Amino acid sequence: MATWTEKQMRSILRELFNAAIKSADPHAVLLDALPEKPRGKCIVVGAGKASAAMAAAIETAWPDVTFSGVVVTRYGHGVPTRQIRIIEAAHPVSDSMSEVASLLILESVKDLTQDDMVIALISGGGSSLMVLPRQGLMLADKQAVNKALLHSGATIKEINVVRKHLSDIKGGRLALAARPAKIVTLVISDVPGDDPADIASGPTVPDNSTPAEVSSILERYHIALPQNIARVVAQTRKAVSADDIDVDIRIIATPTKALQAASAVALSHGITPFILGDALEGESSQLGIFMAGIARSVKYHGQPVKAPVMLLSGGETTVTIGNGIAKRGGRNTEFLLGFANAIGGEKGIWAIAGDSDGIDGTEDAAGALISPDILTRAHEIGLDSKKMLAEHDSYSFFAALDELIKTGPTLTNVNDIRAILII
Template sequence: MIANPRAFLADLFARAVQAAEPEAALRRVLPERPKGRTVVVGAGKAASQMAAAFERLWDGPLEGVVVARHGPVEPCRHIRVLQAAHPVPDTAGIAGAEALLRQVEGLTADDLVVALISGGGSALLPAPPHGFELADEIALNQALLASGAPIAAMNVVRKHFSRIKGGRLAEQARPARLVTIIVSDVPGDSPAAVASGPTVPDESGADEALRILRDYRIDLPAPILAAIGRAEAPRPGLAGDQTVKVIASARVSLEAAAAEAAARGVTPLLISDGIEGEARDIGRMHAALAREFATRTAPVTRPLVMISGGETTVTIRDGIYGKGGRNSELLLAAAIDIEGLAGVTALSADTDGIDGSEDNAGAFCDGGTAARIRAAGGDARSLLARHEAWSAFRLAGDLFVPGPTGTNVNDFRAFLIEDQPRR
């Protein structure tokens, strides 16, 4: 038996985060120094950490600006760190996007632009088309977040309502040499999907963005739809001299956690790094697998830890906005389905340290979580129906609050299955 299952799962989370730490990965991909200027731009939840690491590693003069989320940031000496809101954009994000666009103006072919991109950059860089305001981009963002659409689909739409996403920042930087360095938070690690690809064009067109809006029944004002329908983003190959490197991803982090589990005598089962779908449905799926592995006799070797990643979604209906995020909602659904099951402890958390609207990265659960919620005066099913997962886990004392991690490689889930106690 594991002496402290929650501490063990927290250690696996920490190992996954450590594997996505920017400095060691950046050291392996540093570009050659240019004849001219070195300009650093960037955005995302790991922007300040990536920028500070780049400063420590770079041998030569540099300048630049990055946009990070409001909250603690790592200070830089030469690169300005601006802050903006996530997941709903704010006026600081407008200023940040404009600062990035100005930073790459007037460059030459002798100059180098290094773009440091991580997850969360879409919300941090609002830059609606000319003639629109921040309120329009907020309306679009809120509709996308409530729709249940996967992150890749949301980012296709976002890049068709922007003056910076979809490769437009790269277009502004021409003719400078451009190196984009990415910490990926999207399933499949498509560079054009991370932060809606400010420096990485793709093949998606306005017709695809409109199809996504139709498929997910996302209702938007007519002027916004018209703007998306006529938007033309740069195509691959049209953004100048560019190199793209993905230095950290969910797969690498999950494999690191699996190796840590194996080193501690627990059999790891890495299910997938790209699981998508409705959070509560994925939670029930994990609960079903946990019950199967906990109660069958062979050929399962226990203790066993199921590890998975990806990005689930929470579909908001009838304007019911509760407290919490997709990891907490996933785990609350799982907690309901494993009630009374001994020998199972689980953790679901966002690797950036913040899950949704509150200060927790996610939560723990076990077979007694639902009962603890009831004992504290709540009901797990009712709270789940109202998207109040944070409130449920607060009642149970099961919140996981490591604080911001400085990186973001999507969600981390680990279900520890031990032998059932003898009757």
């Protein structure tokens, strides 16, 4: 049986995480997905954490094409482009630049013909970055609802259903504005199942959600809308159907492909990869406890797979703040702190978890790494891991132990990457 030093195990986990991110590099995955060049104008629009890098990649791939258009990405995620305008805005709670970008995007697709082409570059984060409040609403209304949803524990799919009904650009309405031009949507998926309607709230995808679904979601998470917002949401408007828009949608990178890239790294080191899926959701700390149980089962019983093994998973977990204390942390560091508390320093078990965009929530780290001795080290410097978890202070915990993973913005986004190494 192969043996690894502590340094080697850390290196393997970092190599695996980096490989997962690289699998979704826009410059590597976009070229093969491009359509034939249009006879008329080529307008590039987009929204998401990867959209600016995608715009730069398409300019590189088509150096002889004259482009116009606007793409919006998160602050710090912009890259130089020659012709396509890049705007940076706030995430996860929108700011005024999100609204400015939406207006400019809609302006860029006006008065087109059938010979023209609109290429929409869509990736995770686009829902917050491209915001156009529905008529009768203000940006502050959307900000308030979005903040309440983010703190409620609602899934990203549920949040996006609500967002569509507060928007005049999501749920296919961007595609509607671009008619009759040909619309090609290139998508880097950050959602389980890779449904383009769920990615950035589907600005070029038909929408079959209803006001009743919105009401159900809000009731489920005890979110009471102010009367002015509730009145607008309840107003009937025609949904954008498949009969209204004809869009060519091409998904070019996915969470599953990222996990497969991570698997290849594990295999190269003689470790069996075991993918649990790209759709593990729920409360971050509770998933950490659950995964600790699986890790123990592997270590002591060889179930569901024998060690040495790398348990791999993706999916967007949630952190419910409620009315409690919330200090510094993100869903990945919270998952890891829950896992560390539950695994209790079990020897031979390591883990890494991080957001593939390089930003775990609103912090400057992608995630963190844990070793078997992490609770011992924490105790030695006076950290109370359980108290810090209860206070949602996981970032501070891992920062104090120098275990944060800091990549900076990766310019892509295929959601969270989690790996547990059991030897």
